[in-house]
Amino acid sequence: xxxxxxxxxxxxxxxxxxxxxxxxxxxxxxxxxxxxxxxxxxxxxxxxxxxxxxxxxxxxxxxxxxxxxxxxxxxxxxxxxxxxxxxxxxxxxxxxxxxxxxxxxxxxxxxxxxxxxxxxxxxxxxxxxxxxxxxxxxxxxxxxxxxxxxxxxxxxxxxxxxxxxxxxxxxxxxxxxxxxxxxxxxxxxxxxxxxxxxxxxxx
Numbered sequence: 001x002x003x004x005x006x007x008x009x010x011x012x013x014x015x016x017x018x019x020x021x022x023x024x025x026x027x028x029x030x031x032x033x034x035x036x037x038x039x040x041x042x043x044x045x046x047x048x049x050x051x052x053x054x055x056x057x058x059x060x061x062x063x064x065x066x067x068x069x070x071x072x073x074x075x076x077x078x079x080x081x082x083x084x085x086x087x088x089x090x091x092x093x094x095x096x097x098x099x100x101x102x103x104x105x106x107x108x109x110x111x112x113x114x115x116x117x118x119x120x121x122x123x124x125x126x127x128x129x130x131x132x133x134x135x136x137x138x139x140x141x142x143x144x145x146x147x148x149x150x151x152x153x154x155x156x157x158x159x160x161x162x163x164x165x166x167x168x169x170x171x172x173x174x175x176x177x178x179x180x181x182x183x184x185x186x187x188x189x190x191x192x193x194x195x196x197x198x199x200x201x202x203x
Contacts, residue, residue: 123157
């Protein structure tokens, strides 16, 4: 029993030690019509290196439009409205907003960004909803502007529903610190409360 505990402790210590080694992450993404990009990761001071490609989604083949049952369409609209209502109910939670801003601030401190460029074009198809979304994104955008060698652009679209995303840059991060920050954010009371509100749309 003692030997088993010793082995588990040694393996756990080794895992923590490995997660404390910095990871160099270079990425490039574009999401105009189809999301595509790649991530290149270097770990253990370059001894481990691999690349992850995000394939461009294939365009669906043209086919004859199939009429949807009227009953199904009648149910889909209230469900979509419920999801959007719950999402904005979450955004109105001051405690959750403060926790998100704190989480992003901690990530900014923990992640060393180099040559970072991010451009987002956001629109929900309704000016009021888009305005609420921008009110939430605005402070995050202001916080990101404090990053060195970084350019962050958020462009609102008040007429059409759209989400366009383009980003490239490099990060130097410690996986262990990132995991701890993420777990602390996910298990915080405000995050759990927000998750329950979102789940209410599926009730």
